[in-house]
Amino acid sequence: MIEFLANLGRSGLHWLSVLGRASMFLFRVLRAQDAVVRRYRLTLAELYSVGVRSLLIIAVSGLFVGMVLGYQGYITLVKFGAAEALGGAVALSLVRELGPVVTALLFAGRAGSALTAEIGLMKTTEQLSAMEMMAVDPYRRVFAPRFFAGFLSMPLLAAIFSAVGVMGGYIVGVGLLGVDSGSYFSQMQAVTDWREDVVSGVIKSIVFGFVVTWIAIFQGFDAEPTSEGISRATTQTVVISALAVLGLDFILTGLMFT
């Protein structure tokens, strides 16, 4: 029993110290955000690497998720003679929940893991140290542009995911199952509230973007400078990000949709 409590305490202390280091790191990254504007070329390059390169996986996933929603939604709604409401059901599911959450999970797997591995490798090969010794602040040169790029890309990617998802639902619902095209879009317009649904979804995706990018960059920065260390950090980025996104989704949903 004592052993169990001691282990629990040790693990608690370990995670508290990680959280402390991560918070200090975030503070320094945020303080260096002026570099995002001053060094806009670096920021644009990172936006391309983090955002544009994630487009394909986000768009394809959005399409499939929308198609599945269209199909499943139709099966349920047709039982109640409400197949025309399909557009609203698909849009609400995407904008409120699936858009931000699935995009964040995919973003953690695609861009988050890449950020962790890149920064971890820069640390292992002493590139970050070399920058410091050349009087170049890695927080401004490396971390700030990447953080901003992740933070900005996430809501945009979530919006694209939802938009493509709506089209996926349309292809299945209207194209294959025969729902009326006009009803699909008019129902969508009627039930989707700008502030209640769209803005809430955007807030979620902003929070997820902030958290996932923070976790990814910090894991790379804090990685043990060995190949095992990088491998562990990359895995942790995906696992911790996924748990954080799902946990935060529950909290944000509770706060925003009560």
Add this chain to the structure above:
Amino acid sequence: MNDERVADTPHVVVEDLVFRRGRKVIFDGLSLTVPRGRVTTVMGPSGTGKTTLLRLIGGQLRPDSGRIWVDGEEVARLSTRRLYALRKRMGMLFQTGALLTDMNVFENVAFPLREHTDLPEELIRNLVLMKLEAVGLRAARDLSPAQLSGGMARRVALARAIALDPDMILYDEPFAGLDPITMGQIVTLIQRTNRTLGLTSVLVTHDVVEAMDISDQVVLIAEGRVMDAGTVEHVRAGASAWSEQFLGGRPDGPVPFHYPGDSYRDDLMRGRESGND
């Protein structure tokens, strides 16, 4: 202060340096001085904290106690802005080269110039080509770091380290893992860079022969303190038993071949006794 007096002052002074990693004591009251414009080599066995010493001099680590002055400024007390200003006057050559992998050779050497100056592109190009010519790699400017051998990477890193014309260069194990030809090239480069640019050079290494050839002053460290220090001749002539063992590469001496423990005889006898039980 006039130039002559500046020239007389040591470039780096380390005083009573204590540094620990967790419970392990790396330096325990280490003191040394690095004269200006000379090559000073810090030697010692692997794991004695030679690289740590360079990081302390460069302000990447802070001492637990004791003080380090570089160019008259106490490194640990400098604000980030002043520390970065000091670092612009010092170059560091990392053991692996530490080239930025997303840039080619030319861009790596241009990196400090682009970061710290507003020079026109044409001038940057000329400066980079001059630095690369000095290390014999002008024609390799379009290669990526992955295409370079270990020695070439170190030469590019040296070109990058001298890009801002620093007053001092810190070399971290510059000879480790090099073939004889490449090692000869690096030795010549260090010597030539030091002489032509009038730099202060601090080398940390355990390659005795190469280091002794090019050093003006040698500092031998072990167990967290200085074992011997002085000119090459002084260290060779009046060396302590420890230094003699280190410089001569003898397997046994003050640093024992056997890991400290109970006597061999007692250990064997104990086995026999327990066998009789």
